[in-house]
Amino acid sequence: MTKNLVQIIGFAGQDPKRFGNIDSNGVRFSVATTERWRDKDGNKQERTEWHTVVFWNRLADIAADLVHKGSHIFVSGPIRSRSFEDKGATRTVWEIHARELLLLDPKSKAIDDEADESLPPPQPSQP
Numbered sequence: 001m002t003k004n005l006v007q008i009i010g011f012a013g014q015d016p017k018r019f020g021n022i023d024s025n026g027v028r029f030s031v032a033t034t035e036r037w038r039d040k041d042g043n044k045q046e047r048t049e050w051h052t053v054v055f056w057n058r059l060a061d062i063a064a065d066l067v068h069k070g071s072h073i074f075v076s077g078p079i080r081s082r083s084f085e086d087k088g089a090t091r092t093v094w095e096i097h098a099r100e101l102l103l104l105d106p107k108s109k110a111i112d113d114e115a116d117e118s119l120p121p122p123q124p125s126q127p
Contacts, residue, residue: 004078006096008033008051009104012071016055016064027060028095029053029067031075052095053077063101074102 013030020026034048053075055063067073077099083092 005076006051006079007074007076008096009072009074010034010051012067012069012073013050014069016060016067018060018064025057025060027055027064029063031073052093053098054095055098055101059098059101063098066103067101072104074100074104076100 008031010031010033013032016027016029018025018027029052031051031053032048033051034046036044036046039045075096075098077097079094079096081092081094083090085091
């Protein structure tokens, strides 16, 4: 048995960038995850990893509309390699092909206020 599944929680490094054509639309952006620890001398250490995430079709549309640079998100899906030629050299990149996206940012106060203003005021109850 084998399983190829990656789950990350991090922050979008830039706004999503669209690619593809009418038959297959995609969105790609990077997500940063940071690991923090103390070394043997008690000094704080930190390492940030950047993950390229690819979204396809309807999930790509959702990500393009709702994710922005700095968005706190959860992403899961398989990791895949892709090779390409760059200045005569073959390069390989690893990408997470997202199947799930959760937005972890709390709703902003401005959005909540706008929603409240669109509702009619509560009516008094009848005895």
